[in-house]
Amino acid sequence: MENFSFYSPTYFAFGKGAENQAGNLVKQFGGSKVLIHFGGGSVVRSGLLDRVKKSLADADVPFVELGGVKPNPRSGLVYEGIELCKKEGVDFILAVGGGSTIDSAKAIAAGTVYDGDFWDFYSGKPITKALPVGTVLTIAAAGSEGSPDSVITKEEGMFKRGASGNAIRPKFSILNPALTQTLPAYQTAAGATDIMAHLYERYLTNSKEVEVTDRLIEALLLTMVHETPRVIENPDNYDARANIMWAGMMAHNNSCGVGRSQDWNSHNIEHELSALYDCAHGAGLAVTMPAVFKYVMHHNVMRFAQVAVRVWGCQMDFEHPEVTALAGIKAFQNFLISIGMPKNFEELGAKEEDIPKLVSVLCRGDGRTGSISGFVTLNEEDCTKIYQMMI
């Protein structure tokens, strides 16, 4: 196990009706004027936004609102939010929605207290200062409710890039699984895929002797395999939703990623797909991961064989561990297809002729120098082959 530090001070309020604590929690964490940030309208239609506003009013906390965050959130609305916060003297940002809304809120939080262009943070500058952020989560997926990360797409050039820093870890996150019951099945499945991706990105490590985090990841993957079909079959299954929601948080607040190197090549390769085609991030990952895994499998066949046996119930073939490894990758892909995720470029809406462009932005865009690195280092030729495997 490698040396690590782990600081994850988010307060979680979990369960039915937890959103009614929003006003008191904002006050407890020092907010006196709030920006409520939300997406394209699901929280308006469900009545959640009204309940959150009432909770703030009951706690005597004034607020302004900014809606309209799109999935794969854009830089334009972030600039607008920063202006609004400065003008209105906002000192706390409350994101009500999914990962896109939370990420946009985090970008606004960092940009409001920074003199330069907020995009600096998405070009590699660590975030050390930001307004406090709270969240009311409506989809189990990105894990942004417990993570120090934010992913934004710069409209100029359509670069989708991440920024990080403990300053943007939410001060509190409200997780009411019942709020996820209004999700369309496709979004539920895309969210589940993203959660499993966050687990695989950590599982694919070059660190040795990481049994505790291996076992935590396997437990969370097994939970997702068990619970996801139950919510696809019955969207109102509160308990299955609850297990998925907490798994989503644990998958990405890094409690199961400490002390080990991590991969993130699948995420980087996928981000170009959701930037260019505006597909759901989870759906892009469903197509990306099997291709990446097959391509890099031989770097450490036993790692893939281990997850195949422990999570996917494959028989270990000691003479040909690559057979077991491949069976595990296939079982994972079949599972993703069974919950309604796409399996190839066509189903995702991606085009073969765009591959050179995808590779160029991936490996050369925004300061990159010809490769991406994680479990293995992938150059432009590797990335081209991986995108071709998705056709």
Ligand code: NZQ
């Ligand atoms: O915009 P509204 O109307 O709210 O609709 C959303 C959106 O269309 C809808 N939705 C959310 N909750 C709902 C609901 N519809 C009905 N009922 C509900 N309860 O679902 C759609 C997707 O929402 P979005 O916020 O985009 O989903 P998700 O949480 O999957 O976030 C995806 C974004 O997070 C980034 C992704 O790249 C992507 O941009 N990621 C962020 C990470 C982080 N900050 O740590 C890590 C992840 O790996 C990921 O990259």
Ligand code: ZN
């Ligand atoms: Zn993700």
